[in-house]
Amino acid sequence: MVKALIFDFGDVFINLDKKGAMDNALNLFKLNQFTPPMIHTNELYEQGKITSEDFMLFYLKSFPYLTREQILDAWNYILKDFPRHRLHFIDDLAKKQDYELILLSNTNELHINWIKENVPFYGTFKNSFHQFYLSHEIGLRKPNEDIFQFVLDKNNLNPKECLFIDDTTENTITAENMGFHVWNIDETSQDITDLFSIKQELF
Structure with missing residues (x-):
């Protein structure tokens, strides 16, 4: 589960x-x-x-x-829009308190600064998570195993009880090899708000 x-x-x-x-x-x-x-x-x-x-x-x-x-x-240039329906999705999940919610992102200070300036609800988004791990703050990056082990150790988690969602195949391959459930989301045809229908066998 x-x-x-x-x-x-x-x-x-x-x-x-x-x-x-x-x-x-x-x-x-x-x-x-x-x-x-x-x-x-x-x-x-x-x-x-x-x-x-x-x-x-x-x-x-x-x-x-x-x-x-x-x-x-x-x-x-790479940074575009943040659809509000995705904010509502994670905010609703946070309110239900059914799952430990963790963000794990390869990013950097300049990108986060841009997001803070251009996404007015960034604070609400960040506060929806129990843990909010940014690569430049923790000194680790995907797809290296050590970043996934870091998350497991810091939160006392079993990978078999975790679902990792990422659009980059090499990241989900590492996580899957370590025992995580994974969803290699296709951003061109799938949306995070479809999580519970696409991965319904896990819930």
């Missing part, structure tokens, strides 16, 4: 434009793909191992023809 629901954030609650953001960035940087140093820097930033200023300085030095504003806009 499922006792804990563990949710990703992007493309589960807030909509993302991953392809658009990548195309926009590659065009801005005049590249065909991200370089290994860029990928490494992004991952360090996502784990809070470098500051927002260090992150920005890396890109300013790597692309001196760009302004800070251009880089920031490109970085936040």
